[in-house]
Amino acid sequence: MLHDWFEKVHALAPVLHRRRFMHRLRAGEANTDRTFCALVVTVCAATAATLRRADYGHVTVEWCLDFIEGHHLLEHGIRKPSYSLDWCIAMYNIGTSASSMNEEGLGDMGSFHGMSEAGAGVRYLVYYRMADLDMSEQQLLKRLFWLIFAAYCSADIFGKLSVSLVSHQENRAQLRPLPLTDSQLDTGPQLSAADLPPWHGDTTSYVPGLNHLSDLFLTWYEAQTAPISLYGGQEEALEHFLSRVQAIIDSFPPELRWRGGLSRQPHVTEGHDTQIANLLITSLNIRSNLLQKFGSPVKTCALEHQRIVDDLLEILYHVPQHVLEQNGNSLIPKLRDCGAAYMEQMNMGGEGSPQRLVSESASAKLEKLLRKLDDIDCWPGLPVGETSQSSRP
Template identity: 45%
Template structure:
């Protein structure tokens, strides 16, 4: 980070590593501040043992070891004292780093607070903590000047005082949730570099008080919220609403103007954009994927706004890895916007008319390829083996984007006659099939066949998502271009019939554990395809109604929906199916009983197939 007043670079003032009092006292530097320190302890360095002074340590021993600390002012300025952070100065400057960064005046006008006698209760607690966590033997501690100095703060112990994430959950539980995100949800939303992300988490960046630290803390909490709202295994263990309330209470994603700057000094970052996307998706899942609230629209539209701004104006200042992650997020936002638009919700701008779509497509890279030149990351041995290190999940993301690009072009098509409408429909259906045929072998639908060696559960989730999405787009296009004659109605029914056959094939051959990964998107698409097909059940073809065969197919599809659309949890749904009350999770997307769908179609009661 570079301040506006100079070229200082390095960790923020609040994250500068402190000296170790158990080793040797750090050399005190004279403050360049405008006023002279006062009080009996101002001339004593913070690392002096037993309340001693510099006279107790030989001058030669102090000067022989170079100090790794930045010059520290023994009397903090008014701003740093109010924020309770370290007050650090650069040689030859009158303003400290914190005031320069915040663009405020660095003053020493407030009188120092007189300290009273030591608090005996605090002393007793400190003794108890010291007994539980003994200090290592000083003989085994490396002296500050004996080895290489790391420019990054040392990892913090889990549950340490001041750890912001400890207010949300224990670090062990948070890591379990994040591991499930990488195992099950990363293939559908490859937005995080695992080893770099976990390195930052274990370094304690989420507890930093600077803006980047707060945003990273929000990124961790929002990722936990998305995981809890998507995977039924986390229903009740960690709550999505609690994660979102944690972000809101601490104002981790709020945009504030800089004091005294006269304008908005907020800068979009990759972490902020991903966190806002996660917040929007978690909120939409909590609303059962049916209620599009202002909070959902605000979070997703702001995420899209930030991504477009960085890609347009800050590309030269962005690392290669961050550029690739931004492009992935761009296309995820594009797909989400089109899904919302297809359901009649308010969409947001992601792709402009003048954007170069070719340059905005991310490269097909796995995590190991993406980490080239990324030095701030854990080694492969520090984490459990993970499929994403060697396997890239980008082809499925690009295939999904291509499918929605076909749907997007169809919405903007201008037809002047029925013949042009049917010709446009035929072209769009052919384009959808072309996208599916161009997918790599690991993403092709195999049915009940044996999986190839390179196929993972993440690939299976991607295949199910791609197949269901392509069939959903086909069904939506058929409704956009309705038939005008009997021949057209016959073609539309036959196409809808193929859509339902494909959905039944996928639903009954893909394991339920795979469908769970993207259930919040798959289940609404299945229900809407079933509702569109139900409109043709009273259609007569060659003097015969299609009702008996069509009803049997819908019963088979809705029976599968009744199985996978069941989320256990503490709350009870107001709607229940034939089998009684259905339990639902506070963090999962739950939909109405499927018997209600039959009532809406007015085709008779649902026959249960046991």
């Protein structure tokens, strides 16, 4: 399971240094450090939650969370809480894992609790303990900060309760992690190449993808908080934020740019492909949400939603199925949200109205989107081919 985490999931959540993590595990630290033991178990939980078609026997998300709770691995005193990077990553993993256990997603109580605790711990460490951490720990903490911010924004977009992480007090530029590979992070004792074979993360950084994801969510976040009067009106505000989203996409490095059906260049990994799917689908979901927030002339709005669905279908039918599934359940609500907005536009206006989008072409696009949702919306415990009925937007 740990191998699968680093091979297939790490690119989306690069908060562990593989050689250092495996050194600690082989040295028996999980037998003496409750928090590190919990971290290892939550990585297994997050792997099972993300790779939902994989068979890990009895090691399910529920089993992992029961193990942690049964052995009191993450409990700390009320008067003397002990925040650490390990503890925060473990709580973040619990937040993401618990969101996969039912249809509540990020609205699940366990998910909300885990993500809230992780956010509180990370903010405390960022504000009061950053100087006590070594360089590699600081970089991993910064990565975790923005992953939690992305989860906060996602929950908010879908109308779920969330705890804000970013405020006017943050120096966002200082919190931006550097695009370092594992080989560039000096983490102290770690396994050598002789003890642990090389892997793509040794020489490839997935932080640029995380930073671009943060930029996309920051654009959405500012659209919720900035006064519309700053831009001259709703249409001008919409144009401003849509332009910013497009500018972020245009600034992607070559390894994160959309290739359609073209093969990868030698320096591009499957981890980059997983990031590309996540970045592009997130950007389309944000575009759709901005259109809903600010509104625009009905015909213009309808055409924009149609372009969004066209782009979604281009991505979904070119990206390999297993790459989509390596994003776990994070893509499902985004696809549903875009599909629901498109369906709303299809049904807008009366019969014969020029604004009405209902047509064979529009219905066919929606059906293709629903088919792909059925393909990737796999629930743990269901045989391949069965999916949740909630995949309809």
